[in-house]
Amino acid sequence: MPGIVIVGAQWGDEGKGKATDLLGSRTDYVVKFNGGNNAGHTVVVGDEKYALHLLPSGILTEGVTPVIGNGVVIDLEVLFDELEALSARGVDVSKLRISANAHVITDYHRTLDKVTERFLGKRSIGTTGRGIGPTYADKINRVGIRIQDLFDESILRQKIEGALDVKNHMLTKVYNRRAVTCDEIFDDLTSYVERIRPMVGDTGLELSRALDAGQTVVFEAGQATMLDIDHGTYPFVTSSTATSAGAALGSGVAPSRLDRVIGIVKAYTTRVGAGPFPTELFDEWGELLRKQGFEFGTTTGRPRRCGWNDTIITRYASRINGLTDIVLTKLDVLTGIEQIPVCVAYEVDGERFDEMPVSQSDFHHAKPIYENLPGWSEDITGARELSDLPANAQAYVRFLEERSGSRISAIGVGADREAIVQVHDLID
DSSP states (O other), X not given: OOEEEEEESSSSXXXXXXXXXXXXXXXXXXXXOSBOTTSOEEEEETTEEEEESSSOGGGGSTTOEEEEOTXXXXXXXXXXXXXXXXXXXXXXXXXXXXXXXOEEOOHHHHHHHHHHHHHHGGGOOOOOSSSHHHHHHHHHTTOOOBGXXXXXXXXXXXXXXXXXHHHHHIIIIISOOOOOOHHHHHHHHHTTHHHHGGGEEOHHHHHHHHXXXXXXXXXXXXXOGXXXXXXXXXXXXXXXOOSTHHHHHTTTOOGGGOOEEEEEEESSEEEOSSSOOTTBOOSHHHHHHHHHTTOBOTTTOOBOEEEOEEHHHHHHHHHHHTOSEEEEEOGGGGTTOSEEEEXXXXXXXXXXXXXXXXXXXXXXXXXXXXXXXXXXXSOOTTOOSGGGSOHHHHHHHHHHHHHHXXXXXXXXXXXXXXXXXXXXXXXX
């Protein structure tokens, strides 16, 4: 049985939980391998809606073991708030596993994130202010605190003191904020020790053994390809590897164990935060997509920037990730639009680009070249087979598939878990 990677193929919020749901009972493990609580999934189960920020969406599926991998940064307060909220709604969270090597977000990380963004002013990146970037920076600078450090008070105190030697100078002398004491950080982190202890282990070993035993493991990316630290629209990106390569790095499983890579593509495009976005709409069409698609951040509540579908982005994501399949989501949001523009190329200073420009400046100044496709007015939320879709909706799907570099294996046609048209099996 396979190791399956699920990645966002745009700027995030594509609906990755829809693909995880589609795999459903055939999945044994769902692993979050990057990011933190700076992004979220909204999952609808029957009449219930769940907003997940840090936890893998597989935690809502009975029989699945959810795993937070070593590539994730963990805010312990958020972790336990989410677990308690799910438990209160009758969800079994007892199977959650957490890598001992995952890094911990502290209060000084959150503070530095917020004050740095304010300090940057017009040059701000548009972070969520949840301490993600500063925590990854500490990880790379080798002054981070890992989950395993919580269980050795001597090491934990030494690491906090070492981090604060520099952080307090920045807080007090650069940002005019108060210094943070070692005791307040130590007391906060150690207050979670006994609750988290049963969840922690060598998750890389556990996942490898699961694959050896023929079980199906799904690796679920946070954020998306265009926010990847290396391959995204730098510097307006996240601080981790959000592409398929990150699944191996962030879970401790060898790349050779990854059999399929499923890219999630929204039928249109959205983005949260600052940065270039060629197909962004500033008119009534952008507002229509935002309203009909309920495009507000799961984690932040911020309204998302909306635009038409960009096939250049999808083809780039297909190449970077090695996509084997695409799940197209929110096709129903386009219902009722008479003519649907699709971006097929860019124009930069009179030059046509059929692929992603290598230059950040060129991409920033790229103007979309559109082809208009006829829309449909029929309600498609009840469709379960490709033939159930109106002819124009089928043509729209085929048009995107032809230009994506990967096959479209499933189509989301509504918010409900069951609102999916399955074209190809995502496992067999």
